[in-house]
Amino acid sequence: MFSGHWPWWFGGPVFAIVVVAFWLIERRLFGVVGQYVQVLEPAQGAAELDKASPQALEEALRRATLAEFGAEAVAEMEAAEASEKERAPEPRRREPVPRAASLLFLAMLPVGGAIGALVTGQLALRGTLGAVHERVVASGPMELVVLAVGGVLVGVGTRMAGGCTSGHGLSGCSRLQPSSLIATASFFGTGIVVSFLLHALVKP
Amino acid sequence: MKAVHVRYALYGLVFGFILSRIGFSDFGEVHKMFTFADLRLFLTFCTGVGLSFVGFMTLTRMSEIPRRAFNPGNIMGGVLFGAGWALTGACPSILLVQLGEGQLAGLATLAGALAGMVVYPSIHRRFFRWPLGSCAA
Numbered sequence: 631m632f633s634g635h636w637p638w639w640f641g642g643p644v645f646a647i648v649v650v651a652f653w654l655i656e657r658r659l660f661g662v663v664g665q666y667v668q669v670l671e672p673a674q675g676a677a678e679l680d681k682a683s684p685q686a687l688e689e690a691l692r693r694a695t696l697a698e699f700g701a702e703a704v705a706e707m708e709a710a711e712a713s714e715k716e717r718a719p720e721p722r723r724r725e726p727v728p729r730a731a732s733l734l735f736l737a738m739l740p741v742g743g744a745i746g747a748l749v750t751g752q753l754a755l756r757g758t759l760g761a762v763h764e765r766v767v768a769s770g771p772m773e774l775v776v777l778a779v780g781g782v783l784v785g786v787g788t789r790m791a792g793g794c795t796s797g798h799g800l801s802g803c804s805r806l807q808p809s810s811l812i813a814t815a816s817f818f819g820t821g822i823v824v825s826f827l828l829h830a831l832v833k834p
Numbered sequence: 835m836k837a838v839h840v841r842y843a844l845y846g847l848v849f850g851f852i853l854s855r856i857g858f859s860d861f862g863e864v865h866k867m868f869t870f871a872d873l874r875l876f877l878t879f880c881t882g883v884g885l886s887f888v889g890f891m892t893l894t895r896m897s898e899i900p901r902r903a904f905n906p907g908n909i910m911g912g913v914l915f916g917a918g919w920a921l922t923g924a925c926p927s928i929l930l931v932q933l934g935e936g937q938l939a940g941l942a943t944l945a946g947a948l949a950g951m952v953v954y955p956s957i958h959r960r961f962f963r964w965p966l967g968s969c970a971a
């Protein structure tokens with residue numbers, strides 16, 4: 631039974647363990663597109679601001695106030711701040727995931743895949759996605775063209791939707807989040823429609 | 835190298851292994867799922883969602899988990915991604931898992947997907963008003 635693909639009653643619980651354990655350990659929602667975003671779009675605007683320490687920002691603000699309004703204003707500001715801090719402790723700032731950690735996550739996915747394929751004896755260099763893909767979608771050089779175009783759809787689509795099968799599908803749906811339920815319904819729905827179209831178009 | 839790096843490397847390793855063993859990286863299996871020829875992957879996914887729901891309900895307070903607002907991109911992006919998934923058998927993690935298994939044709943998918951992800955934010959800023967968020971970022 632475990633020599634081939636895992637049965638659903640084993641794979642499903644494993645998925646759930648990953649999603650819930652990731653939240654419990656990291657206090658973040660598990661999602662793969664987020665890791666790509668961390669790697670591909672570092673240090674833009676808000677991220678830059680995140681890198682500056684809160685103390686440095688506060689100091690800069692203090693200096694600017696001093697220059698603009700004089701020492702009295704600074705003293706006033708400090709008093710107001712002190713009383714505010716007493717009343718409400720600041721919520722803990724969330725450090726962004728280090729870019730290198732996201733990169734390591736992505737870099738280890740193929741290693742995990744290689745081990746998985748090794749276990750089942752499927753590990754082999756192949757130039758196609760297999761007989762079904764060649765028959766149903768395209769074969770020869772056209773297969774690569776279709777894959778590249780399909781890849782652009784995957785890249786643009788997941789970025790536009792703000793998540794993919796893991797972030798919206800697993801993490802979002804399991805919390806009954808409306809945006810994730812809608813996104814998941816639309817990518818599964820479209821996947822079904824396109825697959826049936828491909829199936830219907832195959833030459834007998 | 836801090837603890838967070840080690841943890842994320844392990845998540846990647848484990849998740850890649852799981853996806854490969856479940857068969858999400860096998861185009862034939864994904865196509866069988868989408869054409870209802872074999873419901874195994876659907877059942878795996880739905881069981882995963884159902885048990886995650888139970889896990890979140892029992893182990894966490896739902897209110898402490900951040901929520902994200904709906905925007906039209908959830909539908910439009912979902913449609914584009916669904917079409918790409920049906921054509922390539924790949925979602926963003928599968929792109930890389932396929933390569934690890936030796937399915938080198940996946941390099942074409944990966945190139946397309948990276949190009950799409952890099953180019954999209956500027957397209958987004960030009961045409962759309964809603965914030966461009968992403969899970970876990």
